[in-house]
Every structure is written in C-alpha cells, then in structure tokens.
Amino acid sequence: MTVTNATRLHNNFLQVIKSYYQLTKPRIIPLLLITTAAAMWIASQGRIDSFLLCLTLLGGTLAAASAQTLNCIYDQDIDYTMLRTRARPIPSGRVQPRHALIFAIILASLSFTLFSLFVNLLSAFLALSGIVFYMLIYTHWLKRHSSQNIVIGGAAGAIPTLVGWAAVTGDLSWTAWALFALVFLWTPPHFWALALMIKDDYAQVNIPMMPVVEGEESTSQQIWWYTLIVVPFSLVLVYPLGSLGIIYMAIALYLGITFLVKAWSVKQQPFDKDKARSLFKYSILYMMLLCTGMVIDTLPISRHLTALVSSQWTHLVSLIF
Ligand code: HEM
Numbered sequence: 001m002t003v004t005n006a007t008r009l010h011n012n013f014l015q016v017i018k019s020y021y022q023l024t025k026p027r028i029i030p031l032l033l034i035t036t037a038a039a040m041w042i043a044s045q046g047r048i049d050s051f052l053l054c055l056t057l058l059g060g061t062l063a064a065a066s067a068q069t070l071n072c073i074y075d076q077d078i079d080y081t082m083l084r085t086r087a088r089p090i091p092s093g094r095v096q097p098r099h100a101l102i103f104a105i106i107l108a109s110l111s112f113t114l115f116s117l118f119v120n121l122l123s124a125f126l127a128l129s130g131i132v133f134y135m136l137i138y139t140h141w142l143k144r145h146s147s148q149n150i151v152i153g154g155a156a157g158a159i160p161t162l163v164g165w166a167a168v169t170g171d172l173s174w175t176a177w178a179l180f181a182l183v184f185l186w187t188p189p190h191f192w193a194l195a196l197m198i199k200d201d202y203a204q205v206n207i208p209m210m211p212v213v214e215g216e217e218s219t220s221q222q223i224w225w226y227t228l229i230v231v232p233f234s235l236v237l238v239y240p241l242g243s244l245g246i247i248y249m250a251i252a253l254y255l256g257i258t259f260l261v262k263a264w265s266v267k268q269q270p271f272d273k274d275k276a277r278s279l280f281k282y283s284i285l286y287m288m289l290l291c292t293g294m295v296i297d298t299l300p301i302s303r304h305l306t307a308l309v310s311s312q313w314t315h316l317v318s319l320i321f
Pocket residue numbers: 025027028029031032035138150153154155156157158183187190191194284287
C-alpha cells in the first residue's frame with residue numbers, strides 16, 4: 001500500500017483523523033481512565049486537585065493510545081484475517097504501518113513529557129512501562145505463544161491504577177498494589193468471557209486463547225475461580241487496608257454477588273454465547289461501578305456518614321456488653 005493509495009481511501013481530512021483515532025482502540029480507554037481516577041481519589045482521600053487529575057488522565061490517554069497503536073501495527077497480520085478486526089485502519093489499508101509507528105512514538109513521547117514535567121517521574125516511568133509491557137510481554141511474547149497470555153499480560157491493563165496513585169503521592173503504597181491486583185484478577189473473567197464468544201476467530205489465526213486450547217468447559221471453570229477470588233479481594237481495601245469504608249463495602253458486595261451469579265451461569269452453560277456476552281458486558285459495568293463506589297466512599301459526606309454509623313455502632317455494642 002503506497003502513501004497515495006492510503007490517502008485515496010480517505011475522502012477528506014476528517015476521515016484521516018478518524019482512522020488515526022480508531023488505531024487507538026478508543027472504546028477501551030475510558031475504563032482504563034476510570035481505574036486511574038479511582039486510584040487518585042483514594043490516594044488523595046477525596047481531596048483531589050482537579051488540574052492534576054486532568055493532566056494525569058490526559059497523559060494516561062496518550063500512553064494507552066500509543067500502546068494500542070503499537071499493538072495494531074504488530075498484529076496487522078492476524079487483524080487482517082479475523083472478521084472482527086479486518087476493518088481496522090492498518091489491515092483495511094487506510095493507515096500505513098510506518099505512519100502508525102510515527103504516530104505511536106509521538107503519543108508516547110507526549111505522554112512521557114507531560115508526566116515528567118507536570119506530574120512526576122514515577123508516574124512517567126510507570127506509564128511508559130505499561131506501553132513496553134503491553135507490547136513486549138503481552139503482544140509480542142505471550143499472545144501468540146501461551147494460553148496464560150492474558151493472565152500475565154493483564155498486568156499491563158492494571159498499571160493505570162499505579163500511575164494514578166503515583167501521580168498523587170509520588171510513591172506506591174499497599175493500597176496502590178491492592179488496586180493493581182484487583183484489575184489484574186478481574187482481567188481473566190473479563191477477557192475469557194469475550195474469548196468464549198469469539199473463540200473461532202482466535203482459532204482461525206492460531207492464537208492460543210484459553211477456549212481455543214482448553215475448551216469452553218475448562219475456560220468457564222477458570223472464569224468462575226477468578227471471579228470467586230476477585231469478589232472477596234475487592235474487600236481488602238476495607239479490611240485490612242482500611243482505605244475505604246462501609247459504603248464502598250456495600251456497593252462491592254452487591255456488585256460482586258451479581259458478578260458471581262453471572263460467572264456461575266456461564267460455568268453451568270459454557271457453550272451458551274449469550275451468557276458469555278452477558279458476563280463480558282457485566283464485567284465492564286462491574287469495574288466501572290466499583291470504581292464509582294470507591295469515589296463515592298471517599299466523598300466528605302460519605303466519610304461523615306461512616307463516622308456516624310460507626311460511633312452509633314460502638315455505642316450500641318457498649319450498651320449490650
Ligand atoms: C490483557 C488484558 C486485556 C485483554 C486481552 C482485553 C481484551 C479485550 C478485547 C479483545 C476487547 C474487544 C475489543 C474490540 O472488540 O475491539 C475488549 C473490550 C473491552 N475491554 Fe478489555 N482486555 C483487557 C484488559 C482490559 C482492561 C484492563 C480494561 C479496563 C480497565 C478493559 C476494558 C475494556 C472495555 C471497556 C471493553 C469494551 C469496549 C467496547 O465497548 O467495545 N480491558 N477487551
């Protein structure tokens with residue numbers, strides 16, 4: 001595909017912008033930013049600096065967009081073969097891989113500069129490590145070679161929580177690592193539910209995703225086990241870490257029980273694609289609402305409410321005993 005041919009596939013400049021925008025897989029980025037923002041909220045105990053929040057979310061967007069663009073360049077061969085991905089800008093010939101590479105380098109450089117000049121060096125290096133890990137460990141090494149690809153590769157998608165925490169505090173606490181672990185453990189149910197739906201696509205290009213290698217029954221059982229771990233783990237932020245209170249706990253329990261019900265339903269009927277689709281969609285809603293619960297819990301009004309309930313509770317216990 002020559003430059004002229006690629007240019008001819010666009011009728012106007014707006015379409016060129018649209019193609020570059022699509023390279024960044026933009027639908028995934030908002031949830032990555034929501035996890036970043038939730039980490040920032042907890043780290044600042046609800047007293048977040050809005051300028052810092054905007055800068056961090058902008059830097060995170062640039063880093064994630066760069067990572068996804070690099071992934072589109074590397075995976076152009078399989079993206080061309082799979083029906084789901086064939087219309088992406090590179091396999092469809094709308095963007096030349098060389099131009100996409102320049103775009104990705106610009107995005108990564110802007111992200112690093114923004115983080116290091118206006119936020120801090122730790123967040124700059126963490127965002128950069130997210131790009132490197134996603135490209136080298138997940139896309140290059142694991143995706144085409146191991147059925148555990150997204151278990152280990154999921155660490156890349158969990159890095160935005162560390163970026164958010166580091167942006168506020170300049171270091172990484174136990175709570176930051178707990179948030180990282182939460183997204184890390186959530187990734188297998190999230191992705192394998194989708195993989196159950198599009199198993200044939202991945203089989204066609206010899207990508208060893210879990211349902212392709214071990215089948216639907218084993219995958220649905222592993223989804224169940226990860227969900228069974230992630231739900232109680234979401235409460236670690238309340239006890240023993242003490243970073244969040246009872247409002248978050250109630251939200252996490254409600255969301256978690258629904259997550260478990262859906263994962264169980266997939267385990268019972270691993271070949272039912274509608275059940276897998278429902279779990280996949282819910283996994284996204286779960287993470288979105290869990291992070292919202294974290295933010296709500298850190299609002300000053302929630303802190304007052306929690307203090308009130310706990311003092312009443314202590315009073316009641318002292319009356320009884
Ligand atoms: C290695 C880890 C992960 C893998 C392999 C993975 C894979 C995928 C794939 C293949 C899709 C479908 C995309 C498409 O149709 O173009 C998807 C959708 C999605 N992913 Fe993940 N994902 C991972 C981690 C994450 C993380 C950490 C987040 C955010 C916290 C996330 C958020 C989303 C969202 C929001 C969608 C739905 C996009 C839409 O509306 O179409 N994913 N994921």
